Amino acid sequence: MGSNTNYNSIYGIQMTKYKLSAIALALMTSAPALAASQADSNGFVEDSSLDLFLRNAYMNRDYYDGRADSTEWGQGAVLTFNSGFTQGKVGFGVDAFGMYGYRLDSGRGRAGNGGIDFFMVDRELIDPANPAAGSRITDVERDMAHAGAAVKARFSKTVLSYGDQRPVLPVLSHDDSRLLPEAYTGTMITSNEIDGLTVHAGRFHAQHRKSDEGRDSGELNSIEVLGGSYQFNDNIRTALYASDVEDVLKRQYANLNYIRPLNEGDTLTLDFSGYRTKQDKKWDGAGDRNNLWSLSANYATGPHDFTLAYQRSSGDTGYNYGFYQNEGAVGDGGTTIWVANSFWSDFNQEDERSWQLGYGLDFTQFGIPGLSYNIAYIRGTDIDLGANGTGTEREIFNQFKYVVQSGAAKDMSVRLRSSVLRVSNNFRNAERNHHQDGNEVRIFIDFPMNIL
Structure with a gap:
């Protein structure tokens, strides 16, 4: 639930998936105008870059259904090298990354509960301090390391890459909402040959979990993706994508985004995002279907939105969506739900209807550039609980974010986020839809650095 994150969202530490449709798709659809052509290549070394990303992350979830709270705190580092392309009609290059995470605090029953998932919990052990009572503690990995690379080739404005990659697509979005990101192994084609149009096609056969070592620790069979986004003009963009997770489900996604400039720099943004999913009988036994869509309006004026x-x-x-097949779920990335009401809860239960009221404030005009605040209230109703009737849930989301504007720590960001989630008693206790509520706190300190 609410994994959130690649950290470019308006709201957040997690990449709120609706914001991905409005932001990531904007980046994708603007790519043709900025896409480098092979004819412009300066060389393998000349166009290369080396970046270091440091993340100190803390999460705590205090549950209200009798379970112990869950806490994890860790320090992560991701080193990324992206080469340029060799010169010639067809250019070749290499992208590579190395990741390392170190556990600063967790264990003794506080790790591995409720989806925090910074570090893998291998097993539970009898507490040696109190063996007679049968108290149990969790055996959590102390640290984690993973490295990967992909080779790539470019012809004109089309790139073919094979190897370890971190896709950001509405039907396959790697999870970067915890300490370290997921990665997928496979093939991806990205083409920007037509102005305004970006096309993706790919097949991935392995999934590296964000909390565990091993190239296929997610035990993915395979996932195929196909689709594209198109920028009609400065105001209108759209996207259509489809995916097929082998023996699990088939999914389609559609997005339409419209930005209308108003007087004095104000803007009105309308966004529609929707999924249609058909689950495989091999996975759920019934071939169930789901339709999920959201429609949002955002009005920005001065420092307010x-x-x-x-x-x-x-x-x-x-x-x-997301999670891992060996846990009975999908394997298409923990942030593959690009809709409006995705926070701690994703408000995506059977037959659920939800409304959101949100407000954002940029403190630049008040003399504090880099500081922002967001709050949202979301309420979901009509959740189908079978014999238990219909359930409800509601969440209050808050986040302060500060980005250092200058000096040695320029671009370092600090995010303090809290969520209060409450569900109805019948939803919490329903056997087939057991749900959780409680309070969540996240503190993330991110420091991106360009080395080359």
């Missing part, structure tokens, strides 16, 4: 959003889930089941 206001958001109103409606989201609807319908069909035979809720929207399933």
Whole structure:
């Protein structure tokens, strides 16, 4: 739930998936105008870059259903090398990364609960301090390391890459919402040959978990993706994508985004995002279907922005995404739910309807550039609980974010986020839809550095 994150969202530490549709798709659709052509290549070394990304991350979830709270704190580092392309009609290059995470605090029953998932919990052990009572502690990895690389070739404005990659697509979005990101192994083609159009096609056969070592620690069979985004003009963009997770599900996604400039620099942004999912009978035994869509309006004026959003889930089941097949779930990335009401809860249960009221404030005009605040209230109703009737849930989301503007720590960001999630008693206790509520706190300090 609410994994959130590649950290470019308006709201957050997690990359709120609706914001991905409005932000990431904007980046994708603007790519043709900026896409480098092979004819412009300066060389393998000349166009290369080396970046270091440091993240200190803390998460705590205090549950209200009788379970112990869950806490993890760690320090992560990601070193990324992206080469340029060799000169010639077809250029060749290499992208590589290395990741390392060190556990600063967790264990003794506080790690591995409720999806925090910074470090893998291998097993539970009897507490040696109190063996007679049968108290149990969790055996959590002390650290984690992973490295990967992909080779790439470019012809004109089309790039073919094979190897370890971190896709950011509405039907396959790697999870970067915890300490370290996921990665996938496979082939991807990205083409910008037509002005305004970006096309992706790929097949991945392995998934590296964000909390565990091993190239296929996610035990993915395979996932195929196909689609594209198109920028009609400065105001309108759209996207269509589809995916097929082998023996699990098939999914389609559509997005339409419209930005209308108003007087005195104000803007009104309308965004529609929707998924249609057909689950495989080999996976769920029934071939259930789900439709999930959201419609949002954002009005920005001066330092303020206001958001109103409606989201609807319908069909035979809720929207399933992310996690890992060996845990009975999908394997298409923990942030593959680009809709408006995705926070700690994703408000994506069977037949759920949800509304959001959001507000954002940029403190630049008040003499504090780099500081922003966001708050949102989301309420979901009509959740189908079978014999237990219908359930409800509600969440209050808050986040302060500060980005250092100058000096040695320029671009370092600090995010303090809290969520209060409450669900109805019948939703919390329903056998087939057991849900959780409680309070969540996240503190993330991110420091991106360009080395070359």
